[in-house]
Amino acid sequence: xxxxxxxxKMFSYDFMRQALLIxxxxxxxxxxxxxxxxxxxxxxxxxxxxxxxxxxxxIAFFIGINPLIGAIVCSIIVSAIIGPLSDKRELNxxxxxxFVVAIAHGLAFLLMGLMVxxxxxxxxxxxxxxxxMDINALMIVxxxxxxxxxxTSLFYKEFQAIIFDREIALSxxxxxxLIYYGIIFLIGLTVTANLESIGGLLVSTLIICPAAAAYxxxxxxxxxxxxxxxxxxxxxxxxxxxxxxxxxxxxxxxSTYIGHNIFYN
Numbered sequence: 001x002x003x004x005x006x007x008x009k010m011f012s013y014d015f016m017r018q019a020l021l022i023x024x025x026x027x028x029x030x031x032x033x034x035x036x037x038x039x040x041x042x043x044x045x046x047x048x049x050x051x052x053x054x055x056x057x058x059i060a061f062f063i064g065i066n067p068l069i070g071a072i073v074c075s076i077i078v079s080a081i082i083g084p085l086s087d088k089r090e091l092n093x094x095x096x097x098x099f100v101v102a103i104a105h106g107l108a109f110l111l112m113g114l115m116v117x118x119x120x121x122x123x124x125x126x127x128x129x130x131x132x133m134d135i136n137a138l139m140i141v142x143x144x145x146x147x148x149x150x151x152t153s154l155f156y157k158e159f160q161a162i163i164f165d166r167e168i169a170l171s172x173x174x175x176x177x178l179i180y181y182g183i184i185f186l187i188g189l190t191v192t193a194n195l196e197s198i199g200g201l202l203v204s205t206l207i208i209c210p211a212a213a214a215y216x217x218x219x220x221x222x223x224x225x226x227x228x229x230x231x232x233x234x235x236x237x238x239x240x241x242x243x244x245x246x247x248x249x250x251x252x253x254x255s256t257y258i259g260h261n262i263f264y265n
Contacts, residue, residue, distance in 0.1 A: 036159065211224070
């Protein structure tokens with residue numbers, strides 16, 4: 001009972017309420033895109049773009065500019081590369097993304113090794129720090145949410161057709177490639193928007209796990225969006241409960257990974 005009281009007391013602070021809002025909005029946005037990602041069989045795209053955004057942020061730290069700018073630029077570049085390369089018949093999309101992850105991961109840590117200044121701020125981009133975010137970070141997360149929800153509402157039938165089968169969508173006259181690239185672009189922007197608050201590693205988990213669990217419950221696209229968001233809300237509570245009830249120091253991201261896998265299984 002005391003844990004629940006501590007949980008409610010924790011959210012009496014403004015910064016905790018803001019962190020909860022960032023996590024809720026960011027998680028729901030990732031869940032929506034995850035439904036598309038899982039439906040299209042692009043399971044590695046979240047972690048691929050997360051690594052690209054992380055590399056961009058490290059490059060930005062290295063040359064002394066805003067890390068968000070570097071993350072956005074690298075995410076857009078990788079999003080633009082993944083689409084055309086995955087369209088090539090001789091290359092499986094996961095193979096392409098596997099190469100990108102390896103290259104981005106290696107370059108990011110190579111540059112971090114060359115950095116003279118402290119590396120803590122760069123490493124925080126992997127794990128995230130929602131509590132330390134300001135109102136500008138919240139606005140960026142809200143903007144990505146509006147963009148994803150607005151695009152999905154406007155192009156719902158087109159997105160549904162692409163998720164179901166790109167070849168059929170192309171045969172009925174839909175610009176399948178353009179829509180497919182647009183979805184990848186939305187994923188890139190969403191990962192970048194949530195990189196500092198949720199973290200690169202957790203963002204990729206948020207994209208895949210709630211959506212994969214939702215597909216075990218329903219196959220109606222509208223219901224999938226809602227169920228994926230609902231699962232994320234339960235996992236958010238699970239994370240906070242374990243974080244407060246543990247007698248040892250435990251990163252909340254780790255408990256979130258565990259919770260996601262429990263729901264999926």
